[in-house]
Amino acid sequence: MTARGDARALLYRGIASALKERGFTKVRGTQRFVRAVAPGVEAQIGVASSAKGSADHYLVDPSVGVLVEEARDLLARWTRAEPAWTTLYLNIGYLPPEQGWSEVPLATVDDVPGALSTLLRDVDERAQGFIDSCHRPGYLADLIEAGVPALRPEELVAVLRALDGDVAGARRGLEALQAKVEASVSPSLRDLRVLEGCADHVRHLLDEASS
Known part of the structure; x- marks a missing residue:
């Protein structure tokens, strides 16, 4: 495994452990984590990485989302399509008031503590308001109408x-x-x-x- 590959694996283990402490469960085979916040409503946290043409580092970005089961079921029934796994899912940086893409660079294992700290700060400080409120359909509609x-x-x-x-x-x-x-x-x-x-x-x- 490459140095950046080692770093990513270590970072992902750290994220999984930290989110487990926050009540999230990892979805098998993904880097997505879920937590029930109300009956029929599931908050979601995800991380993804891409090289974007670089041979020596990854860019890791955090996302937050929600699955509203009633919305999923209505849309699946009306459209006759497969039920969606999420209702709203976006990069944490697009939450108000910042409205900008959030990502952290990762090249070696030395970068892991700082990257993990930044990603968890995004979850705790920027995504927490979303997680606390995403059980309210009107709140989600407000966000969408505001341009997320x-x-x-x-x-x-x-x-x-x-x-x-x-x-x-x-x-x-x-x-x-x-x-x-x-x-x-x-x-x-x-x-x-x-x-x-x-x-x-x-x-x-x-x-x-x-x-």
């Missing part, structure tokens, strides 16, 4: 606002998704299915509120 990177942000906002019982917010998300569909020469079947499914869900919320 998200896969398919329009559909996530609509679904999360609906799960939060926020009919006006869900309609806002639906309008954004509708605008995306109308602007596309060939809208995806997924977008059309989410639009239909979420619209039905919002109508159900309105019926419940008026009954």
Whole structure:
């Protein structure tokens, strides 16, 4: 194994041990760690490394995420696709207020203590607020609307606002998704299915509120 390979293996062991102390469980075969924070809600921490063309060091970046099972199940049912393993997952540096990519260089085992300290500080100081609040769908929708990177942000906002019982917010998300569909020469079947499914869900919320 190369010097940077030895360093990465040592760093990953240190991260796994530290996150275990914080209540996280490692997902087998990955560098992703999960912890239940509420019924049906799982916080996620992950680390990844890349050489980015360098022969002598890695760049290691930390991510934080959440799986909201109800959002996953609704989207899987509406889209008829495989359930996603995460609802929102992003580099820790993109959390407010910094909004910038976070990574640490790693070349030799001498770099491990400093890299481990920096990564754990990201988890404890920058990601903790997310971990504490990610059980609230409205909080996640607020983050997405504020511009944090998200896969398919329009559909996530609509679904999360609906799960939060926020009919006006869900309609806002639906309008954004509708605008995306109308602007596309060939809208995806997924977008059309989410639009239909979420619209039905919002109508159900309105019926419940008026009954």
